Amino acid sequence: MRRNKSYGCAADCRRMPSTHSNKQENTMKTRQHGFTMIELIVVIVILGILAAVALPRFTNVQRDARIAKLNGARAAVQAAAAMIHGAALARGGNADAAPCPGTAVTANNATGAAGTVCTENGVIAMVFSYPSSAAGLGAANPGIVSAAGLTSVFAPTIAQLNADGYGAQVAAGVTTISVIGGPGTVNGGGGRVNPTCSFTYTDPAVANTAPVLGANNIAGC
Numbered sequence: 001m002r003r004n005k006s007y008g009c010a011a012d013c014r015r016m017p018s019t020h021s022n023k024q025e026n027t028m029k030t031r032q033h034g035f036t037m038i039e040l041i042v043v044i045v046i047l048g049i050l051a052a053v054a055l056p057r058f059t060n061v062q063r064d065a066r067i068a069k070l071n072g073a074r075a076a077v078q079a080a081a082a083m084i085h086g087a088a089l090a091r092g093g094n095a096d097a098a099p100c101p102g103t104a105v106t107a108n109n110a111t112g113a114a115g116t117v118c119t120e121n122g123v124i125a126m127v128f129s130y131p132s133s134a135a136g137l138g139a140a141n142p143g144i145v146s147a148a149g150l151t152s153v154f155a156p157t158i159a160q161l162n163a164d165g166y167g168a169q170v171a172a173g174v175t176t177i178s179v180i181g182g183p184g185t186v187n188g189g190g191g192r193v194n195p196t197c198s199f200t201y202t203d204p205a206v207a208n209t210a211p212v213l214g215a216n217n218i219a220g221c
Contacts, residue, residue, distance in 0.1 A: 080147040088129040158191030167193030184220020196220025
């Protein structure tokens with residue numbers, strides 16, 4: 001009798017639904033649920049708020065970077081003018097004995113309104129013992145832009161300056177050096193320049209005076 005009851009129970013037990021199997025089915029059904037419309041709206045609102053807050057800050061970071069680049073270019077121009085002026089004075093107006101290495105030009109080291117000085121990169125045109133602001137971009141004997149070493153090219157063209165994020169215009173003894181990329185960037189002189197993110201370098205007017213560096217204009221950086 002016990003054995004029959006045991007067999008009967010075993011048979012009944014086999015017919016009972018599996019609790020573990022039910023849990024698996026419920027779990028699968030739960031995983032198939034997607035996002036509700038309210039959840040999607042909340043996510044979109046959060047993304048919109050983040051974009052509204054983060055985008056202006058990102059824009060400000062870019063502007064700060066361009067201003068820092070402009071300050072770096074200004075420092076490079078000041079340093080180059082001082083060092084090359086010192087070299088010109090040290091040579092005392094005496095012409096070099098041989099052509100400047102890598103060129104066919106023999107620098108005259110003249111301290112007047114038109115001179116040349118040999119540097120390790122090439123010959124620099126001079127005005128009253130300072131790098132010239134009148135020498136055009138890409139000239140054989142370039143001026144302050146090349147002396148400052150703003151690019152890896154010794155006598156860069158406007159296109160080569162643009163490739164490194166700079167612009168430059170030379171007119172009437174004044175060189176305007178700019179940083180492009182900001183809202184003030186325009187096309188000019190065969191390339192891009194930014195007059196509203198710039199400073200100027202002006203040749204000394206007479207002997208024994210220094211070139212004039214204009215104030216930074218950062219309105220369009």
